[in-house]
Amino acid sequence: MAEVHSSSVVAPEAVLADTVKIGPFCVVGPSVELGEDVVLHSHVVVEGRTSIGARTQIFPFASIGHQPQDLKFGGEESTVSIGSDNIIREHVTINPGTKGGHMKTVVGNGCMLMVGAHVAHDCILGDHVILVNNATLGGHVVIGENTIVGGLAAIHQFVRVGRDAMIGGMSGVENDVIPYGMVTGERASLNGLNLIGMKRRGHERSAIVELQDAYKKLFSETGNFADRLDEFNADESDSAPVRDVLTFIQGESSRGLLHPKKK
Known part of the structure; x- marks a missing residue:
């Protein structure tokens, strides 16, 4: 049986693997699925039609699956899909998709979302993506695998970022970034290639x-x-x-x- 702290509220309909661990003061909604060895450390809320893959860890005060910050959202049955082996740190927010997008938000495998990162509705993140503290993705953003988005960077809605790219901290990204690109600047521009990566x-x-x-x-x-x-x-x-x-x-x-x- 899953290990659930007595102070947490887990809907009876939620699907939990036997090796799930849920710490104190967590809330898990009825349409949530948690895979093998998923850990919710404490004060984590997982709602909506959300699935979380094996060995993913979620840290305190993260909010996963609540309705998107989109005034056009009409309660459609959209989803959040989070892969395996992810680390989701404190105060991260991930919103589900909308009928104006993919109807789903996806986080791949082996990603690290650091403190305060925001993944808006209809975003698609590849494997091994890193969002550094307070990085913000607008709706419909697509991030290729192995990409790093620096702290306090903001990516505009509908922007595509290719694989293995590097977005510098505090950059405002308004246009698509080529794979292996290096991006810097308050109003960001392409600044060469991510050769070190x-x-x-x-x-x-x-x-x-x-x-x-x-x-x-x-x-x-x-x-x-x-x-x-x-x-x-x-x-x-x-x-x-x-x-x-x-x-x-x-x-x-x-x-x-x-x-x-x-x-």
Whole structure:
């Protein structure tokens, strides 16, 4: 049987794996599912149609699954899906999807959401994403795997952030960020590539060099970006990172692409 502190309130309809541990003063709603070895440390609220995968830990005063901060929300049966092996720290908020979006909010596996991070309705987070303290995602944001969003950074609604990107602290991100991109600034701009992250994740030097060359050509200040993009063919590149960037740029977007500041 799950281990539930006597001061916690768990709806009888909630589905709890036998190895779940729920500390004091938690509230778990009737449509919640908690997987193997999930831990709610204390003062955690999990409501709505929320599923949480194995070995995820949630720390005090986190609020998961309550209705989104969207005036258009009409009580639709949307969901929150949180994968396995995540760490969700104090005061994190995660809201479910809406009928204006995916009807779901998704957090992948192995993510770390630090103190005060906010994941709004219809956001999709890949695996191993890190949101540093008080990072804020507007609705409908998509974050690729292995991306780090710095403390106090804010990402505008509908922005896409590619895999392995790095968003600097206190950055306001209003446009899409290419995979492996490095972003900084109060009104953020693209500021090169996340080379340290690429090296840490074992990318071959040849692939990194090819991506650097492609970046310089794509974001050159001469000519037209669309014309420069036409010179590349993702299928012909030997570098997986280059293919990732080109495929991302050619994907559907409602916010446009973040570029470097003009010198």
